[in-house]
Amino acid sequence: MKKISSSSAFFYKKIFPALWFGGLAFFVVAIALSGALEKDPMVLGALVIPLVMAVFGFLIMKKLAWDLVDEVYDCGDFLLIKNRGEEDRVALSSIMNVSASTLMNPPRITLRLVYSGKFGNEIAFSPVRGWTLNPFAKNQVAEDLIVRVDQARSKRPR
Numbered sequence: 525m526k527k528i529s530s531s532s533a534f535f536y537k538k539i540f541p542a543l544w545f546g547g548l549a550f551f552v553v554a555i556a557l558s559g560a561l562e563k564d565p566m567v568l569g570a571l572v573i574p575l576v577m578a579v580f581g582f583l584i585m586k587k588l589a590w591d592l593v594d595e596v597y598d599c600g601d602f603l604l605i606k607n608r609g610e611e612d613r614v615a616l617s618s619i620m621n622v623s624a625s626t627l628m629n630p631p632r633i634t635l636r637l638v639y640s641g642k643f644g645n646e647i648a649f650s651p652v653r654g655w656t657l658n659p660f661a662k663n664q665v666a667e668d669l670i671v672r673v674d675q676a677r678s679k680r681p682r
Contacts, residue, residue: 525604528665529596530650536589536630544581548574592632596649601676603635605647612642616669616676624651624666627659633666 551574560567593607603614614637621636630650637645651665 526598528598530652533592533650591648593649616673619673622669624663
């Protein structure tokens with residue numbers, strides 16, 4: 525059993541959002557406690573910016589980070605998926621498509637399943653990656669999964 529997901533999922537799902545929203549809250553509280561609102565009501569307009577940043581951050585994190593599963597292990601002919609204390613096994617033959625997104629932070633691999641499992645019909649995770657200077661380099665985890673899923677799918681009964 526080999527772990528193919530990055531350990532940074534916890535950072536992207538928990539720590540970074542806490543820093544983001546905490547920083548915005550600190551900014552709003554600092555303005556409110558400084559008395560700037562009482563001196564100049566126009567400062568209220570400056571509070572719109574943190575609100576917009578909070579909404580923008582929420583939407584981006586919902587789309588790119590919060591849907592990542594916690595851990596993915598390669599167990600040969602199936603993947604062991606762990607998320608929020610739950611586990612699910614996904615046979616390679618039940619994966620319809622492997623999609624790797626490059627030039628994203630965090631990088632992600634999305635598995636589209638033939639049948640919906642415990643975590644839905646799409647499973648996204650951030651793969652481990654080797655160090656490279658080439659930003660366009662293909663992810664080896666994704667390339668390996670694509671080949672192995674194709675081999676397993678050709679053996680799947682139709």
